Amino acid sequence: MTPASPAIMTPDTAAGERPDRHVPSGCERNCAMGDTITLLSQPWAFLIVREIFFGARRFSDFVRTLEIPRATLSTSLTKLVEDGLIETESHAEGSSWKTYALSESGRELFPIYLGFMRFGDDWLAQGVPPLALFHHDCRSWFSPRIVWAETGERVDPRHMAVRLEANYWRAKSRQEPRRRRIVKAQGHMGVRACSMERLLSIVGDRWTFLILREMFHGNHTFQDFLENLQIASNILAQRLQFLTEAGMVARPAGGGAGYAVTAMGLEIYGPMILMKTWGDRWLMPGARPTMHFLDKADGTPRTPEVVCSACGQPPLPARTGYREGEAGTFEG
Secondary structure (H helix, E strand, O other): OOEOOOOOOOHHHOOOOOOOOOOOOOEEEOOHHHHHHHHHOOOOHHHHHHHHHOOOOEHHHHHHHHOOOHHHHHHHHHHHHHOOOEEEEEOOOOOOOEEEEEOHHHHOOHHHHHHHHHHHHHHOOOOOOOEEEEEOOOOEEEOEEEEEOOOOOEOOHHHEEEEEOOOOEEEOOOOOOOOOOOOOHHHOOOOOOOOHHHHHHHHOOHHHHHHHHHHHOOOOOHHHHHHHHOOOHHHHHHHHHHHHHHOOEEOOOOOOOOOEEEHHHHOOHHHHHHHHHHHHHHOOOOOOOOEEEEEOOOOOEEOEEEEEOOOOOOOOHHHEEEEEOOOOOOEO
C-alpha cells in the first residue's frame, strides 16, 4: 500500500505551526478519545462488552465464548461494573447468581464496535467476513458505514480540520499501570467468529491507539511520540514495529525520517473518532468538548455516526441480528 499522511489542520493555522501537535511540558491532551481508549483497553473489556451485544448474560456465557480464566473474568466484570458500562441483576433475593446487561453508556458503545468490525472485515478478514449483520428496520444484510451525520459523506481525515478549546491541555495525570497485551497468536481469542480479534491483535493496548492518535495530530517522528506520550522508548519501538508489520504505518520511501499512515491506517480514524464522540458524552458530562471536527473547506462542524449501508439509518443493538459463518444460525 502507498503511505498516505492525513492532513488535519485548523483553518486559522493552515500555513503555520499546528496548536494541537506538540504537548506542552507537564501537560497531556484533555482528550475524550484518549480517556475512552484508556477505559476500553483494560484487559478483556472490549470483548466482554461485545459478548453482551451478542447475547451473553451469565458468567458461564463469557467463560464459554471467550475461553477466559474464571478469576480473570470475575476481576474484569467487577471493573466494568465499577466503570458503569455494565449492570448486574441477582436471580433471586439472597442469591449469589447474577446476570449482566449493558448500561445506557455501554449500549452507546455499539457504533464503536460496528466500526471496528467493519475495519477488520475490510482489511484483516481472509475471504468472506466471518460475521454477517442484519438490520431489522430495513430487513437487509448490511455493512456498517462511518459517515458525517451532517452530510452523509464518508469520514476521511484528509478533508478535516479541528478546533481546540482553551481547556484542551490539562496537567499530566499519574502514569497508567502497565497492562499486558491479551490477544493470543494469530489474533484468536475464544470461539467467536469475528474480525475484531484480528484488529485487537494489532491495536490491543492503550499505547498503540495513542500512537495512532498522535499521527492524526500531525506527529510522525519517534521523538514526537516519545515527548508527547511520555512513553518508554522500548515500548514505543515495539508498538511501531507492530503497526509497521501490520501495514497501518510505513517508513517514507527513500529512507526519510519518521513514519506515515498508510491507506489502511487512515481507515482506523473513523472508529477512533467514534470513541471521542462517546467519551465527550459519557466521560465529560456537562462539559464542552475540548476539540471539534470541522470541514476543512468551509469550517462547518462535523459529527461522526455509523449507518446501515442498505438504508442509511443508524442501527440499534436491539434491531441488529447476525450470522456466524456459512453454517451459523441467525440471532436477533
